[in-house]
Amino acid sequence: MSRADFYLIAKPRFRENPLLLVCELARKAHEAGQPTLILARDAAQAEALDDLLWAFDENAYIPHQIAGADEDEDEAAVLIAAPGHDPPSRSLVINLRDGIAPGDYQRVLEVVPADESARGPLRQRWREYQARGFVLNKYDM
Template sequence: MARADFYLIDKPRFREEPLLLVCELARKAFDANLYTLVLARDGAQAEALDDLLWSFDPDAYIPHQIAGSDDDEDEAVVLIAAPGSDAALRPLVINLRDAAVEGTFDRVLEVVPADPAARAPLRERWKHYQSRGFDVKKHDM
């Protein structure tokens, strides 16, 4: 059964820099040897995440790259896709966009903003994944 996990940003360090949570999720995926696709909201967010994955932890190296920037993207455990790139879905998808992820994958991680006003679209996504038969869970981060 496919899973959808919603990570609610709560801790101050994630409130200040939400992409740090994405880095932590990517590290867990890498440690579990899960090929991951991060669906970035836009090109600027993709670049920011790319930079942060290099620097967020001096002891962690997570092979990653932005989709379309290299021919060897199959080698990168974490692939970051800006809208408009034609990156294929992977078993694990971290979704930073407004729309639910469509297609075939094992698990999706949805990062929920700290601002309650920004959470309305996520309620719709929760219902969407439930209607598709996903096992849906919430995690306070």
């Protein structure tokens, strides 16, 4: 049974930098031994995530890379994909794009910014996942 978890940003530290929440989710997945694909909104966001995954916690090491940068990307625990790359499927996807995550996966994490403009596309994605038979959960972060 596939599931979609929506993380609605509320805490000030995540409001200031929503990508921190993405790093926390990637760390939890890595600690659980779950290979993760992050679908970045654009190349700039992919680069920002790449940098932040090194820096956000000095005690955490999360092997990661940007899709298309290296041929051994299958070995990276966390693969960051900008639009235009067709990355291999992974069972866990963190989706930062407006549309629902493409591909084949068991679980998708949707990170939703605090601003109201992001909530319209969110409701649409919620309905689309629901129509696909996903189990839906919502968390306030």
